[in-house]
Amino acid sequence: MKQMYEPIIGLEVHVELNTKSKMFCRCSADYFGKEPNTYTCPVCLGLPGALPLINKAAIEDCIKIGLALNCKISEKSLFERKNYFYPDLPKGYQISQYRWPLCINGQITLDSGQVIRINRVHQEEDTGKLSHLGGVTLIDFNRSGVPLVEIVTEPDFHDVASVRDYAKKLQQLFRYLEVSNADMERGDMRLEANISVHPIAIASKASPWRLPDYRVELKNINSFRFIVAAIEYEIKRQIEALEKREKLTQETRGWNEDKKCTFLQRSKEEAHDYRYFPEPDLPELRIEESRVKSLESSLPELPWDKLKRFAEEYGISKNDAQILSETKELAEFFESALEHGKKHGVSIKEVANYIVNRKPDISSVLPTQIIEELKGKKVGIIESEKELEKLAEQAVKENANAVLDYKKGKEAALQVLIGGVMKLSLGKADIAKLKPILEKLLKS
Amino acid sequence: MGKNNITSLTLIGTIKGLKQKDFSEEELNNAYFERIAKLNPKLNSFLEIKKNSCGIPAAIKDIICTQGIKTTAGSRILSNFIPPYNAIVIQRLLENGISVIGKTNCDEFAMGGSGENSSFGPTKNPWDLNKVTGGSSSGSAAAVAADLCAFALGSDTGGSIRQPASLCGVVGLKPTYGRVSRYGLIAMASSLDTIGPVTKSVEDAALVLDWISGGDGYDSNCHPERSEGYKHIFFAGAQNDKLIKGLKVGVPKEYFGEGLNPKVKQVIEDAIKKLEEQGAEIVEVSLPNSKYALAAYYIIVPSEISANMARFDGIRYGSARVDFGPEVKRRIMLGTYTLSSGYYEEYYAKAAKVRTLVKQDFNKAFDPPAGGVDVIVGPVSPTTAWNLGEKVDDPLTMYLSDIYTISANLAGIPGLSIPCGFSEGLPVGLQILGKQWDEETILRVGYAYEQSTEWHKEKPKI
Known part of the structure; x- marks a missing residue:
């Protein structure tokens, strides 16, 4: 019998919040399409001496997302520094959350009825944006420090259709909550996937179910269509590799749209050690239960x-x-x-x-x-004059008395004839048009 | 007051002189400017000098951002950095009629205890040009000691205000963490960095603290309230002889053990006697976890440094990372290691626990129901100023010179260093530590001591 394989997929969704100001400074967060480096200040430029200040509206949005995804809201949470070098990261670290996220242990039900567990919903900040023009790379810091919420699932997906359904549901949720435009094309919402594949027998036999000892991270793919294509490709590639008894390893891969295949970006040896530690510039976040309750009741x-x-x-x-x-x-x-x-x-x-x-x-x-x-x-108004004439003639024939009354000068008798037409037309005659037709007929 | 002596005036004296029209602001600025021109080549106290015609001249440690004035943090990496914004403390000073006469030398990014780690050469001690000033606020302490400014601002992460103040014979105040906004202070170790005054008198320190303290909506860890110590102590009509009567002064046994120079020890013990004569009750206290403080400090500090230095990645500020000095590189490497995956729990997380224990030591010593003390006094530095170059090749010995000051930073409590005598012609400072948010009491004790002695009036002959 042919060996069957099951893909195991976990998703990380990033969503940019549409708050008025950025996550840690007073700059406007409505940066899209604006002249580069005009929405900046010492804080989001990471200038020496500048310090972050928490945007409370962003925290509330993050909690709302957490509540909508049935998460537990942490009474105490912390911001942490995620250390790595990249030109679009002016401080050399991103203020994020790792050990003490704001929202944990949620879930969402897909159309298929499958429940996807949410590991965490946490708050962080966006980076600047690089544009590569010819041999030059330009940096725009307008996006630097825009509030970003990350939603991480457990590895609960086993097919691309559920991934699609999940992403669509989240997008719909963000728009319902009015926390983001969640526009994929603009980069408001971004998707990353962790994929591995295992032979089904392992999971179904007596040996306990466990995750494969590797996972491939699909990253930096900025279109929904491409990530779906990349996941499909990865599932195929990994199954083929397993069939050939090749050893799969932990790595990060990107998507080549021209060749329609994924390619290696970083192997395990080159993996980042982000050296997370509590952000000393920010106090502990304490969320009171009453605040959570009031946010919960404010949800649409x-x-x-x-x-x-x-x-x-x-x-x-x-x-x-x-x-x-x-x-x-x-x-x-x-x-x-x-x-x-x-x-x-x-x-x-x-x-x-x-x-x-x-x-x-x-x-x-x-x-x-x-x-x-x-x-x-x-x-279903009857407006045609010919049809109305026919009906009128019929009514005149059937209501001889009314015709006589009308000719004697009894104006009200006209109403009897109109009623007759209405009866014949099942109430569909256009009265405004019928009236002159009847009058004309009676006078002739 | 003759116009020739303007520069020897305290800040309070200067304000009085201006009010009485003994001299004009322009004369005041000229007097300081001329003195800097004459003495700075010997001292290397200022990295940047600015000629003003008004305001009371203050010297600002070059790690505090000044809009339009080059701010290097003592590092070649920032040798061309002109900040587009003022630190909150600078805004506050400007609002109070202060002008920036110059930016003072310091150890690179405040990493050092001698002033010798500056990319721009060491600052010389005004009491002996062959000696270090201490650090890292080396230029600020030397500038105040040599009357090159009415007062100065420094920063203190492990003793960087108190220790050079002690070694240069001036007053240095490290406020409670969160008392003064750090916005605009180039970060070394964010959870310990504080900005404070270096002054010619305790009264001056109280006044400057009142100006610069209080939240601003920019430093999330800064307490919103401004301090009013100056008003309370000096305008409350307190009687000198009653200032510290009945106050409980704790003396930690751990601060008088091995490593403390016997002559310095004698000076400190005499100073404590003086406090007793003024009616203070002297009590021995114990800070048992002090012995672990240095180890914890040199894990927490480099960890934070490794992140804080990351922005100097060679893309901005026009200088590459090879330009970092050896001490900065050492701390970046240490901190990168202690935060690494698999080591975080062993090092950083453990050091954070030790930090809590150090804090608890102080809480216990200060706890009133347990018969706690009002202040804790002891030496600032185990020795007086040492020879330039003496410890540069031995970082561990250099780190040990911070042994009495770093605990206050770990605990976040305020500390004051005041001149309390000399040992072989070099100044010795008395350290007065207080409860969190209680700068007022340490200033009161410092003031009482200052009133009964003449040490603060001694000036170096240069």
Whole structure:
């Protein structure tokens, strides 16, 4: 029988927060597209003598993400220095968290029902940005010190589809919480993966399940599409290597989009020793339970809760519920339309179908407008003059008395004839257009 | 007061002189500038001199950032660094009518206890040009001792204000960690670095501390409140003879053992007697973990240094890492090692525990319910100033000269060094350590001592 293999994947997601100011200084964090090195100060430039100051809004956002991912919020946590040299890191260390992260032990449920364990959600700062132009490298420090939250999972993924679902769920969450634009293209959200593969027999037989003794880290891949491709490639490469009885080792690999393959960046021997130690410039972070409680109560309804509620409360399909809860804005539009629809006899199903199929541009259309439209459709107004004439003639034939009354000068008799047309048309005749047609017919 | 003697005035004396219009600010600045021009070539106290026409001239240790004025931290690495911003302490001084007359020499990035680790040559002791000043605030202590400024600012991570103040016969105050904003102080060991005054009198030190203390929204570890010691001690109408009556003064037995020069010991014991004569109660105390303090210090400090020096990576500031001096390189290597994966727990984490024990020693000694003392006194340095070059090849002996000062940094408590006599013509300083946030009491004790002696009035003949 052919040996089967199981991929084991853990993910690290970095998300840039959209706070007003940077993580440790007063500079604006809204750096994207701005002239290089104009959003800087001694702190984010790492000038000698400058000191960090904690941005409380960023900490609150980090806690919100942690709470949404069912994490325990650490009563006491610490910032630490992660030491490494790189030109985009002006202090020679990044202020991050390692031994004492802000949020720990969370979980998230995927569409498949699989539960992914979250190891930690911690706070750190972004680096500057390098641009390589010809033989020159330029550094822009506008991004230096922008708040960054890192979300690390346990190695719970076994296929690319769950990775995709997880990443999409996180992106949706960040937008629901309004903590980040989570735009992959702009680099608001970045993904790193740790991958290893093992023969399935090992895990299923009597010997206890354990992680392979190596893992390959996929890093510095700044597109979601590419990381998925890289993971798929890695799974194949590693299985092939194991089939050939090759020994796989701990290493960091990147993605070559031209050749569509991963390539070695750093082997285990060259791995960084980050020499973490508590950041002496910052006091311990103490988060009071009351603060956690108040942040928890300030959380919006989370996308997966909304989806579930839409399906249960409105009896719509899971697929429709998913589409309608895609963004917080669309979900609000939908519910506001429902509210109106209720007043005008437009059903939930009609509203849901309309939004799902017609995909109205919710930035230019009001929920009330779509209800008006739906109401109109439901009446199905007959506007054609020919059709109306036919109906009118029929009504005149059937209501001879009314015609006589009208000719005697009884204006009110016209209403009887209109009623007759309405009855014939099942209420769909356009009254405004019908009236002159009837009058003309009666006068002839 | 004749205009020729302007430079010998204390800061308080200078303020009074200006108020009484004995001299103008311009005359004051000229007098200091001329004296610097004459004496600095002998002392190498200033690395940068600035001529002003107003303000009271202060000398600033070159490790404190001054906007538009070159700030080198005594290192070739920063030999062309002109900060675009002022340290908070500089802002505060400028707000109080002080001007920066120059930047003073120091051991490279404050790493050293003799002043000899400066990339720009050692500072000479005004009492004997063949002797070291102590360090690392070498230029600041020499400048105050030689009347080249009304007062100076230094920084103290393991004794760098107190020890050179002691060896140069001036007053040096290391405040409580968190009393003064470090924003703009080029970091050596961030969890121990403090900025403090070097002055000609205790009263001056109290006044400068009041100016520079208090939070600023830039140093997260800085206490928001400003100190008011000067107001309390010197304007409260305290009677000299009652200043320290009944105060409990602790003398740690560990500070008088092997290694303390017997002549220095005698001077210190005489000073303690003087305090007793003024009504203080002298009590022996024990700081049992003092013997581990040096070892812990030389793990914590290099660890923090290894990170703090990383920004000088050769990309910015125009100088490559080969330009670091040997002491800086030594500490970067030590600290990189002690933080390495697998060694962190053995070294850094353990040293942090020892630090807690050192702190607890002081807490116990100061604890009132347990009959604790108000201040602790002892020597600042085991010896007086030594010969230039004497210890440069023996870093361990050099480290041992910090043995009485580093505990205060590990514990974060304030310490004062005041002139208390001479040994073979060289000044000896008395160290007064206090409770966290209680600079007021150590200043009170220092002031009482100063009032009953003439040591602080002695001037070197240069």
